[in-house]
Amino acid sequence: MRLAELSRRSGIPTATIKYYLREGLLPPGRRVTATQAEYDDAHLQRLRLVRALIQVGGVPVASAREVLTALEDDSLDHNSRLGTAVWALPHGPEPSGDEVFQERAGRTVDALLARLGWDSAREYAAESPAHRMLVTAVAALARLGYPCAVEDLAPYARAGHQLAVTDLDLIERYDSADEQLEAAVALTVLYEPVLLALRRIAQAQESHRRYGQRSTEE
């Protein structure tokens, strides 16, 4: 199909598709002549993934490029591709402000991982984007005066672990390596808003249950 049809079928303006092509989010089509290119269903699916990552998942264009590039990097094996891809996902701002809180938060997180027995995480964790994100958030909570000791974080870690198990079960449903890779990225990113929305709805529900007719979000 031509670019115009790709646009029609995806609902995305041609100008935007051209932009994605330029930015390397979408591999170039098969060149038919000097001025025309042919796209297929794989392009359409990729385009939908890109759009979902950017618009629903809130992933910046630059990060999306890194993620998608990693997924099809032939020089890496399955696990390395996945690792590189997830590594490139957005991980919040640089830790700003008081170093004291950062450092204390780092120790708290380390203690948490130790208590949970997540030792493989502790080994390389100091460099992981997710770890940095966690430390930054804990530091921000501490700076505001909110509790975020190990015992306060533990319930969230438990929930996180349950979620991870569910995620991996979902990913295991796919047979081919390529499908698993795309699924891992898509599910990691796109279940984030699902989870956050469900948490807010549950807060309203639970608040209603505890405090009566007027609920949290009524």
Added chain:
Amino acid sequence: MRLAELSRRSGIPTATIKYYLREGLLPPGRRVTATQAEYDDAHLQRLRLVRALIQVGGVPVASAREVLTALEDDSLDHNSRLGTAVWALPHGPEPSGDEVFQERAGRTVDALLARLGWDSAREYAAESPAHRMLVTAVAALARLGYPCAVEDLAPYARAGHQLAVTDLDLIERYDSADEQLEAAVALTVLYEPVLLALRRIAQAQESHRRYGQRSTEE
């Protein structure tokens, strides 16, 4: 204290504080003379909260204003303030693309809430930002061809409920209504990155456990 000292103690440039004052994120100081104002510790705490919401929580300035305005709206009672505040939190983009998927996702979500017995949520849910966010995310997953039937979402809803219980327990630790209001907003927003980071770390850990030495994020 003067604006300069507020800046020094918070680590935020005076220009930015002036901007927050202009945008109504920070109440004006007590005017001492025509050209000077006095700020107190409440301003400092509010400033830290604003900064955390915006930088760590990723809340847009306009949403933060709505949230904070609701918290101190004297014309509302406790629950209404909280409801208005949480309502104003960011809730993703407008649902774009195929209406068919949106509608189908809406039915799935409704079925999920019914199965969970979250009836108070169903009553007003159609208008809730969190509900809209959930439907949009489910629609995006469906459009990509990923499973998001009721039974697929249920584990995430269960996790969401556990989290909500933990959240409300945490909020109940505070005695005064004002503290509870601020805590509700701060904890709702700032535990989001905590949770997402823990999920990613847990994914790496669980992947390592299942598939051997090379973990998801190694």
Added chain:
DNA sequence: TCCTATTGGAGAGTGGCACTATCCAAACAT
């Protein structure tokens, strides 16, 4: 008292990001 520095307020300017509009020449359709 005079002089300099500082303060808070207002408006314009900046940089980053995700597009989006305009051009253009080659190719296609008729």
Added chain:
DNA sequence: ATGTTTGGATAGTGCCACTCTCCAATAGGA
């Protein structure tokens, strides 16, 4: 033959979160 369509390049737009510059009114020291 000729008007339309295509894909690529370039420049421009709108939004957002600041950030800079200026200014008159002070505050504080000589």
